[in-house]
Structure formats: structure tokens, C-alpha cells
Amino acid sequence: MSRVGKMPVAVPQGVDVTITAEQISVKGSLGTLVRPANALVSVKNDAGKLTFTPVNESADADALSGTMRALVANMVSGVSKGFERKLNLVGVGYRAQAQGQKLNLQIGFSHPVVKDMPAGIKVECPTQTEILIKGADRQVVGQIAAEVRAIRPPEPYKGKGIRYSDEKVSLKETKKK
Structure with a gap:
């Protein structure tokens, strides 16, 4: 067994x-x-x-x-107790704002990105560069966090993008002549 x-x-x-x-x-x-x-x-x-x-x-x-x-x-x-996932925004001018059941992201695109949250999921932004996703269903909380991160994943040269709070991004060295 x-x-x-x-x-x-x-x-x-x-x-x-x-x-x-x-x-x-x-x-x-x-x-x-x-x-x-x-x-x-x-x-x-x-x-x-x-x-x-x-x-x-x-x-x-x-x-x-x-x-x-x-x-x-x-x-x-x-x-x-509930589950929560914390995301951080890294980049100059990158901001997040929670508006009810919507997450408004300004992450370097020419337009703001708005992500709707499903029922049972709460989103909070303690600061402009932090996102807290909370809910009772662990799978849904993780899935929504992964979808938000996929909008702008961390890039390997400067590390800019959306990352989990416990994620370590290893940076690559730039090309030398």
C-alpha cells in the first residue's frame, strides 16, 4: 500500500x-x-x-x-487555512494594481494587461511590485499564478519580468566580441 x-x-x-x-x-x-x-x-x-x-x-x-x-x-x-502564492514584478516601471476581481498589470507593453480572477480567488497588491493570489483550492491558486507569470516571464539577461517570490533567476552573461 x-x-x-x-x-x-x-x-x-x-x-x-x-x-x-x-x-x-x-x-x-x-x-x-x-x-x-x-x-x-x-x-x-x-x-x-x-x-x-x-x-x-x-x-x-x-x-x-x-x-x-x-x-x-x-x-x-x-x-x-487557505492557500496563497506571492509574485514579484522586477523591472523599471512595472506595476500591478488589484481592482476587485481584476488584476491590472503595466509590464512594459504598449497597453495595460487586465487579468480576470475566477470565483473563489482573491488578488491583493500590498505594494505596486507585489501580487498576492489567495484561495481555498490549491490547484486553482497555482494555475492562476502560473498564468499571471506567463504574461511576462523573467528574461535571462536582466531578469526583468514576473517571478514567484521564492524563484531564483540565473542570469546569462552577454555576448562578448
């Missing part, structure tokens, strides 16, 4: 988990997340601990038990 799948998921106070044959629903203070259940994995709620066991001895069921455990653990963590 998968090592990750063997570990139970602790459900904190204020989080409600509903398990049916078709889906797993997790409800907390930051929202509700729903994921379809897999027929190869059996999920049980034993007094605030979720356990995941493969239905049969196949390699697919074993692998999926660990995957389902990790996905549901992220759901439980997301509805209780």
Missing part, C-alpha cells in the same frame, strides 16, 4: 466532510470544495480522521489511494 495513502487526514474543528459514492465534499470557513470520488479507493471518516484504502490489490488502486489522500488533505487545508 502507498506510504502516503496509509497516513490518515485529520479533520480540524469547523470543517465538515461529506462522503458519498460519487463525490467527497469538504466545507469550512473559507468555502466548499467538491471532488469526484474514485471507485478504486474507499474513504472512511472515523471520528475526525479520514482513511483511504485501495479496494483491490492492483497497482492503480494503490497509487490512487495516495493521490486521493493528498488531494483531500489539500481540500481540508484549503477550506480551513
Whole structure:
């Protein structure tokens, strides 16, 4: 059995988990997340601990038990604490501004770039060169951060562009004559 799948998921106070044959629903203070259940994995709620066991001895069921455990653990963590991703803008004149559910970027193009945020995602700009993307669904937060970064990824010669706060950009040396 998968090592990750063997570990139970602790459900904190204020989080409600509903398990049916078709889906797993997790409800907390930051929202509700729903994921379809897999027929190869059996999920049980034993007094605030979720356990995941493969239905049969196949390699697919074993692998999926660990995957389902990790996905549901992220759901439980997301509805209780939430997830956030921080981006930094590097470049002269590069600015970001959050306007409700829109992110307005001025990053060296001839026009401002406006990115709409999906439901459940909040965007904040503590300073003009920082972007904070917050939400309950880890996958969506990471995807939106990747889409914002892809608008102007860091270039390798000066390092200008949008980068994750923990990203290290190695700069190339310019061509010598």
C-alpha cells in the first residue's frame, strides 16, 4: 500500500466532510470544495480522521489511494487555512494594481494587461511590485499564478519580468566580441 495513502487526514474543528459514492465534499470557513470520488479507493471518516484504502490489490488502486489522500488533505487545508502564492514584478516601471476581481498589470507593453480572477480567488497588491493570489483550492491558486507569470516571464539577461517570490533567476552573461 502507498506510504502516503496509509497516513490518515485529520479533520480540524469547523470543517465538515461529506462522503458519498460519487463525490467527497469538504466545507469550512473559507468555502466548499467538491471532488469526484474514485471507485478504486474507499474513504472512511472515523471520528475526525479520514482513511483511504485501495479496494483491490492492483497497482492503480494503490497509487490512487495516495493521490486521493493528498488531494483531500489539500481540500481540508484549503477550506480551513487557505492557500496563497506571492509574485514579484522586477523591472523599471512595472506595476500591478488589484481592482476587485481584476488584476491590472503595466509590464512594459504598449497597453495595460487586465487579468480576470475566477470565483473563489482573491488578488491583493500590498505594494505596486507585489501580487498576492489567495484561495481555498490549491490547484486553482497555482494555475492562476502560473498564468499571471506567463504574461511576462523573467528574461535571462536582466531578469526583468514576473517571478514567484521564492524563484531564483540565473542570469546569462552577454555576448562578448
